[in-house]
Amino acid sequence: MVRIRAAIDDLVPYDGGPGFEEFAHRFGARGIAMLAGNEYPTPPFPEVLDAIAGAATGINRYPDEGTARLREALAETLGITPDCVWPGAGSSENLTTTARALGGQGTSIVYPWPSFAMYPINAVYADAESIMVPLDEAHRVDLGALYGAIRDDTTLVIVCNPNNPTGSYVTRAEIHEFADRVPESVLVLVDEAYGEFVAAEEESSIVPLAVERPNVVVARTFSKIYGLAGLRVGYMVGQAPTLRSLRKAQSPFVVGSLAEVAATTALRFPERVRERFELNRRGVEYLEGALSDRGIRYVPTQANFIWLRLGAGTPGIVQELLEMGTLIRKGTEEWTRVSIGTESENRRFVEDLDLVLRRRRS
């Protein structure tokens, strides 16, 4: 018998749900509503697809290990220097690598809960203790409690903003205040996977703070508003020496050349990002309105998904929706999460939910 580390053997792996192709095939003509992954619901920009096709003949070569073109393009977009950018195979890879770099026996990682399912898994990979801090009553990340949970052995504290799965948001000023209090020996990681969807503040990103402080980093991704989830590319922003150290825990060549080309090209179209932002807000308004009309509680969202309360029986309702081809994310016993989809997917979700709830009442 091979001797797997006990902590890994006991781990419940990340649940990625069914793949798109497989799920679509199963439901054939009725079609599906894929509202479980918080991806962008429509294909990437046409110029991005052209760029990928154009670069495909070069994939017999290894990619550029330094991802110079992407770092330069991001630096220009964000108004920082390229050495303050560190790309990864999706921001979840940056998060895993960061945990690995800061973990080890006798360390702890503090993060809000419920939040992104990878945080506890990363703590196990990193051989660090997980300290989960409950959200406040409004389902927001409780920064006061997060600060209070930091111990002498804590090396990493994570703020997910907007928080997945609740869509709640803490302001930039609140995060600044929090970062001011956290000891310099603890890395503050602000996960802005959904940062481009925020409507609450014109400037919501912590990027400027991250380039100012050696113990603050921001993780962002091309998987969401840019619609490149299938390519796996994200990045972290921080001070160069901090990123250089974290990067030592990363495997080589994790960002493929097609991912780099796609992300670099996507950055040239900020007006399309703005359109997607607005389209998402329209979806949010529609779904929040439909939930209000039905007396269903939800957390007002700053992201591209909504955390809603279906009450006792929620897992069964989610399962019934899945059997109709409408896939939403499993949540808790009483709450669940639906991603904002296309207009027709959003409508389909509401219609299917009505059907399931009516069936259960009769």
Ligand SMILES: Cc1ncc(COP(=O)(O)O)c(C=O)c1O
């Ligand atoms: C909060 C949060 N962070 C990070 C990610 C990782 O995204 P990716 O690895 O696709 O960049 C996700 C994906 O769902 C997320 O919800």
